[in-house]
Amino acid sequence: MERLPLAFLATIFWVNLLAFLNFSSVFVAMVEIGHAIKAPDTMILQLPTALYAAIACAAPATPYLLQRLGPRRLLMFSMIGLSATTVLASQCQNFWQLMAVLFLHGLFCAPISPATQAAVKDNIPDRDLGIGMAIWGAGNYAGGLVGPLLAGIMVTVFGWRSIFIIPLPFVLLAFPLVMTAIKSTADRTARPDAVSMLMAPIAMLFLVATASLGPSLSWFSSPLVMFCAVGLAFSFPLFVWSYRRSTSTAFHMGCLLDRFSGLSLLIVFGFNMVSTGLFQVEFLGKDPILTPEVIGLRSSIAAGTLLLGFIISGWLCQKHSYATGLFGGLALTFVAKVGYLFYNDDSSALDAIWPVAFSGVSFGMVTGVVATLAYRTIGKNHAADIATCFILATYLGASLGTGILDEVLVAFDTLFVAQGMAAGAALERAFKSEFWVELVISVLLLWPAWLLLRGLKTPED
Template sequence: MTTTSVNQDKPLPGKPGVAPTFRWAILTLSLSMLLPALSTSIVNVALPSMAEGFSASFQQVQWIVLAYLLAISILIVGVGRLGDIAGRRRLLLAGIAVFTAATFLSGVAPTLWLLIAARAAQGLGAASMMALSMAFVAETVPPSRIGRAMGLLGTMSAVGTALGPSLGGVLIAGFGWRAIFFVTAPLGLLTFVLARRYLPADGPTQKVGRLGFDYVGMLLLALTLGAYLLAVTLEHGVFGTLSLALLLAAVVGLGLFVLVERRATSPLVRLANFRVPVLSAGLAMSAVVSTVMMTTLVVGPFHLSRALGVQTALIGLVMSAGPVVAALTGVPAGRMVDRLGAQRVVFVGLIGMVVGSISMSLVPVSFGIAGYVTSLVVITASYALFQTANNTTVMTGIRADQRGVISGMLNLSRNLGLLTGASVMGAVFAFASGATDITTAASADVATGTRWAFAVAAALITVALGVAVGSRNRSSSDRHD
């Protein structure tokens, strides 16, 4: 990789007596992005074995995944802000330690509910790793290489997502489901050792209590996000009485959060940041694009099995084309960003996603797996371009004391998009198919559902393109004023 050849002998600042290399610092940050993604996808394939082992229902074991995702989404902004205040290196080390310990505890958990609790703790550690790894890029990478570094981090996240199902399947078949945690824990320990040795030391920081960490804002944000995420996951897009009540609670919580942040001396989130076109547009586009990406994961298995008649054993292989393409595109996307500029690559990525979504909506069923995979490759490659460029745009030029919280917000927007997409786009797919039970629907009905779901996806990406154009125009206007 080109990133390993840059500044290999240049010591990173702030680490007295130690001369860590650029290569090792990037490796450390890459592992910090890979492990949270791996810990999401590797558990999904273990759910049937866990249900059997604990004599639990599928709805109960789903909380093993949900607890992890909820913890990340609820806490990621708070830990990012805390890193800005208390020191990113020490909080990243704490996060890796919590992640590693919780991973081991997940492997030895004697009951389902202890496993769920350990997974929630693992999500806390993962939130720190995801938020602070991106925040560290500006401190460890020359400005001319930030695009490549962001591309590499995106690649490692995609590799973790792609590797999880296959690695998990092998481990479960040979050693049982607990092996997936016992393999991940040593990687966490390795990451901790590398981070302690090679990441730059924190500069002078004020004590959290003296600076006034916004605990009230953090609590309100956590409750608001928790209510929203439960609303879009508990009833799987049906939006019954419980989901509507939770959505209402989320709206009320958001209003209270805004009031508190306006009055806070040291707010968790500076609301004035949302008046910056690049940031507000970047967060909005990230959420929309992630919603569309989840469409491929929600609709894909049903389309392949019901509309195309693909055997169950091959569905996972076909679906893995997406993460593999994203992994292969990440670093080249970073090079494009460094050469062409992030803003141009954002437009290229969004246009590519529109083309891929329209293709997925219009391609005849008679084209079979080849037609589906071709459209999927266009969507995921374009997504990798967009994600690398958008992350670079948002994280470049922000104040050093805001990098952690902005990185947390960027990761949160992606997670919200993924969870919303799983619920809303799944509901669009089911409604458009006209079937009462999508698992037994006729192939023609499933194909109709797929067409409409990706037509809506294309419309959403077109909205994101409009946001990108508006952001560019507002930025240009601000420069001329």
């Protein structure tokens, strides 16, 4: 049996860790940062949005960049840009400067996850693809483990600017790993196209911006949201029309029509809609001990259990036990969502951690399995397209989920207040109702999961 390329897998793990370090750190410290730079209260939660809006915007260009530059050179450029922008972020003096720099930082982070996932498909035999995808996913969420722990300590000891220095030592080790373990392949004849490089990124940017800014800025009463919504109304149909008319684009979306890829991406999208964790933290926000250190601890526990979930998924995929991994992961999600329903005014940030742990394991198991099955009938020449769609499904699901579920929360709160409930009781019941909606959406994912597994020819051991 051919041995796994351990140096290659270690590189994939380490480079992916970089992609999530600043995102998780900003999430932990966003309230502290917002107050320090006098950000508008309605915009503080948009600091992480700048990162994943940029990632969704830049992702469609990744297949062309991979083809033109090759994975080694693309990852090197990404890490150089990541390092430069993280230093710039530490020097920002106001909110809008920081938003702009974080957006630029996200543009450099965007190619990392799809490029490394495509590299796993290209370099790992199909029989070991489950292990490869488990390591790929574990690397992504190792950043979510290390980042919050370090950020929680550093923001307290050294101030918020110090968190942006966290990635730099990791980058220094990543450079030699990429140089030695990642192949240098490039097609200098590749040509960019307007659909992949311009129309798709603009449409994705307007989509994420509209969904994310709308709840914070009272939707169409805000000129900024109106601008984004009008931009979306024009850019998205133009993107679809141009894509259908184009004979060759670097970013192919035909993979969505493949049974395994399409259903896997649907599950990823839906799962991320209800797995942001934002509403659990928001519900517990009244707790005075919900400091950066405690948020960092909660985030690190979530990331640590995610790592465990990916390890389990890799082992199950190696045994072709896809149904166990997928349905087992969904079952743990149901347990976690029910746990959120027990939150009340007496719940503290530390008492309410156990549902976070269940959510983490379930997310890792489900994502690891569907990341493997998405490539079941797809050749290596379309690996970059699947990887790009996977990242888009992740970030679009998270941003749309936050926007939609926030409106659900507001609607329930308004309804209960109108029924004569006291403001505090109405808000608590609104949160519980929002958690019920998350549970229902999670249950609905059983249908695409069943359809996905129904198409498998390999029985469980």
